[in-house]
Amino acid sequence: MAKHETPFLDQLESGPWPSFVSDLKQQAEVRAKNEAGVEFQIPVDCVEDLLGVVELSYKHGRTHWKHGGIVGVFGYGGGVIGRYCDQPKLFPGVEHFHTMRVAQPCGKYYTTDYLRSLTKLWDLRGSGITNMHGATGDIIFLGTTTPQLEEVFYELTHNLNQDLGGSGSNLRTPADCLGSSRCEYACYDSNALCHFLTNEYQDELHRPAFPYKFKFKFDACPNGCVASIARSDMSFIGTWKDDIKIDQDAVAKYIANDEAYPANAGAFRGSRDWGPFDINKEVINLCPTKCMWMEGDELKIDNSNCTRCMHCINTMPRALKIGDERGLSILVGAKAPILDGAQMGSLLVPFVEVNPDDDYAAITEIIESIWDWWMEEGKNRERLGELIMRQGFQKLLEVTGIEAQPQHVAYPRTNPYIFWKEDEVEGGWERDVVEYRKHHLR
Amino acid sequence: MSDLLNDTAAAEKLVVDFLTKKSKNKSKFYIKDFYKLFPDDKPRMIKKVINKMVEHEILEFWSSGSTTMYGLKGAGKQAASEGED
Structure with a gap:
């Protein structure tokens, strides 16, 4: 029988979706039975007490967790978040119930053996409850006591070849898509860049340096599988400069509804009938910039007006391919709505080459100039996006030494006044009055 | 780096004195609060010195999960209430 009555939580299980309550109950039972013979290093009934404290929070309509703390591992200023229950007498198992953030592998590639090693460690030294993965992208271990922190850290770094992630005013655990390891749309190797910057900025990741959190995310193409444009202060999105490559024979096969050329890359094939493929309806008319048309049997694209939305490439991947001159765009300032509402990233660098041979110098130079500012x-x-709003995008261009470009303009100017700076005007503010009066009488 | 920040003992003393002076009202500080003590130095250099002081257990981190603050080791109410012995 359960240690605590949980009528409110039980009600949550009646919804149509998988419930965290059912998962917690299952874990509580696994710990109570302990068929694997684990020598639990934190209270065996911590999950029961967790259910109890969550139930009490529903009953009272307020939280019983104390926020934050001084816990951490030696030498690190992030990766561990102190969590304490304010009802320790009722729920001793969760009196100290700290969260650990663990860096996830690039592209979230795991072997089952490695996943078992992680859960084995956490069953022994923590509650066994994980969040795979947290909103930032890292592995979240939920619930352990202070003495276990160093033990977990040692195991992770010495035996599992893994590090803690970021929390607090640090660089947060960088996150990336699968990139060129699996995806034909990848315009750069997002795994390599993510790994390089994670190593390069170890100090920023582990020792708080910033006014607030800072997130990097890497999407190898504009499909944006990790949604870096919305989720990171600095977003690296793959793109290309030259033309979309068109295989006209393949276009003809799509139009002819050839079996080997299914539209939408064969998505839901067998379970949903999309009807016969219509290139006008499904591709040309859906192009957001209307830069595609048919000339006879040939598909034409005005690449100068293409905004890399990826729709045509996603729909006809055997006929259309990303260009060959590849690199990435850098967008900055996205954030969730704590101040000023949620913001998407703003384009700062339309195109930069991704060059591992010089340690991505063009990219690190921009990162560091932004950080300094x-x-x-x-x-x-204050998040970077809020600073950009407060001081202006123009200021950002100044500190990064980037010239204003048409791609920076989100919409035409609404203010007719232009405030020039002295150094932007030929001759500055000084004027030769005599010379002026030669042409203009008093 | 300024001479002040370069002289570890003097820099540490300045930080400790600042925190001790303020200790009646506050026990936790943002990294930016330390920038004012070293007006001639870049934030990154100051941060390195402050983080070294944490490593030497003169200071300690306090983290809410989203924001990190600094304080003298053992200062403040929470330090006392967090002992698990």
């Missing part, structure tokens, strides 16, 4: 000018708990 934000660390100096950012207010406490």
